[in-house]
Amino acid sequence: MSDKPLILIIDDDPSFCSLLKSFLSKNSYQVEEAHTARDGLRAVYDHNFDLVLIDYRLPDLDGLELLKNIKKKYFHLPVIIMTNYANIRTAVDAMKLGAFEYVTKPVNPDEILLTIGNALKSVSESSAQQNTQDKAREKSSSPSFMFVEGKSGQSLQVKKHIDLVGPTNLSVIVQGESGTGKEYVSRMIHQKSERRNKPFVALDCGALSEELAGSELFGHLKGSFTGALQDKMGQFQAANGGTLFLDEIGNLSYDIQVKLLRAIQERTIRQIGSNKNIDVDVRIIVATNENLEHAVKAGEFREDLYHRLNEFQIKVPALRERKYDIVEFVEHFLNQSNRELNKEVKGLEPEVLEKLEEYHWPGNIRELKNVIRRAVLLTNGENIIIDALPSEISSPVSSTIDQQNHISTINSHNPDLKAIQEKTEKALIEETLVKVKYNKTLAAKMLNIDRKTLYNKLKRYNLD
Numbered sequence: 001m002s003d004k005p006l007i008l009i010i011d012d013d014p015s016f017c018s019l020l021k022s023f024l025s026k027n028s029y030q031v032e033e034a035h036t037a038r039d040g041l042r043a044v045y046d047h048n049f050d051l052v053l054i055d056y057r058l059p060d061l062d063g064l065e066l067l068k069n070i071k072k073k074y075f076h077l078p079v080i081i082m083t084n085y086a087n088i089r090t091a092v093d094a095m096k097l098g099a100f101e102y103v104t105k106p107v108n109p110d111e112i113l114l115t116i117g118n119a120l121k122s123v124s125e126s127s128a129q130q131n132t133q134d135k136a137r138e139k140s141s142s143p144s145f146m147f148v149e150g151k152s153g154q155s156l157q158v159k160k161h162i163d164l165v166g167p168t169n170l171s172v173i174v175q176g177e178s179g180t181g182k183e184y185v186s187r188m189i190h191q192k193s194e195r196r197n198k199p200f201v202a203l204d205c206g207a208l209s210e211e212l213a214g215s216e217l218f219g220h221l222k223g224s225f226t227g228a229l230q231d232k233m234g235q236f237q238a239a240n241g242g243t244l245f246l247d248e249i250g251n252l253s254y255d256i257q258v259k260l261l262r263a264i265q266e267r268t269i270r271q272i273g274s275n276k277n278i279d280v281d282v283r284i285i286v287a288t289n290e291n292l293e294h295a296v297k298a299g300e301f302r303e304d305l306y307h308r309l310n311e312f313q314i315k316v317p318a319l320r321e322r323k324y325d326i327v328e329f330v331e332h333f334l335n336q337s338n339r340e341l342n343k344e345v346k347g348l349e350p351e352v353l354e355k356l357e358e359y360h361w362p363g364n365i366r367e368l369k370n371v372i373r374r375a376v377l378l379t380n381g382e383n384i385i386i387d388a389l390p391s392e393i394s395s396p397v398s399s400t401i402d403q404q405n406h407i408s409t410i411n412s413h414n415p416d417l418k419a420i421q422e423k424t425e426k427a428l429i430e431e432t433l434v435k436v437k438y439n440k441t442l443a444a445k446m447l448n449i450d451r452k453t454l455y456n457k458l459k460r461y462n463l464d
Helices: 014-026 037-046 063-073 085-096 109-129 133-140 153-165 182-191 210-218 254-266 292-297 303-309 323-341 350-358 364-378 398-410 417-435 440-447 451-460
Strands: 006-010 030-034 051-055 079-083 101-104 172-175 200-204 243-247 283-288 312-315
Touching: 006 014, 006 037, 014 030, 014 109, 030 037, 037 051, 037 063, 051 063, 051 109, 063 079, 063 085, 079 085, 079 109, 085 101, 085 364, 101 109, 101 364, 109 323, 109 364, 153 182, 153 312, 172 182, 182 200, 182 243, 182 283, 210 254, 254 303, 292 303, 323 350, 323 364, 350 364, 417 440, 417 451, 440 451
Parallel strands: 006 030, 006 051, 051 079, 079 101, 172 283, 172 312, 200 243, 243 283
Antiparallel strands: none
């Protein structure tokens, strides 16, 4: 039996699969391939894969649905999404659903090897830490954890709140868009507390099915349900004495919310299949990219659990709201990428920084990290040049600018400022809608307006 990691590629392009399979095989991996989502899912069920590569666009099911199906049964199996830059926002959604990472097509050989290596390493470390508190403690004090605070007013406000609530034992809600660094903020709260030498255990609730959530949180006994082949320690026990971080808390089912509330209030948990209560001492920090207060009013989140968690709240701003911090983040990710890729890139050309500051960053800090890492990988000189950036950053609104210039020329002989502004605004809205495949929520975010305003403008300009 070979000890080489086994990888599954799910992509409907046989030529691409063959090339990637050949490349990975030469780099000490075993590789299987499937060309439809159904065949891929069947292969996952039939084999013990170490990692899965999924193309977002498949003929029978999109990559996100396939990702959900895989994660329902194989929560810890690392999945990497392959996409093009036009689908970057979809890739961000995939991360929220439990994908380890995304890579862009055309696939860069060094990048795919690095990402696969990191994914397998992450799983190995997670498995080693699963069953003992000591190893969970090692994870919380890992030297790989680094946090960049930022110097903008918004970032300083976040730091002030971290310093204020850290030494207390209060439960905290950390709210912010995906990729803004909510887990890093939560880790900093833990580091500021008297629990700093105890475990910090993170659990992504967004990637948990209802069946898995109870087992992950509270643990189970062998034979308590189909597939329970051995006793499993839950994350409450793993975090005992320390901090339990629950990411995307709003995704937990109503039944699990009831059990979570009881565990927090009574400081006891009961493993699935057991009738014995276990005492736990855990500080709870949760994160969400939605407004839980609105979820409570809509009946989607328990009000009593919300008030129990909401002893203190920290709002983490989006990257577009603190662009003053971009230089500091870029420097940090540049140094980090140099270490990972064994490169010596020293900085950026001025026009590159200008483009980074102009971009709207829908994926926030996580997207910036990926862009810098890819740019470092592609850079052979001392500085990152404009060609190392993805096209949506290097030339994001060129067509809009052309349209604006065209409109200005048409109206130069009869300058009606209001008419020009309306035509320009209509053109920008149309282009943005096309860019996000008519997802109005994303369009509103990109245009920096709320959904209601966007709908009013769609009605005014007769856009459907």
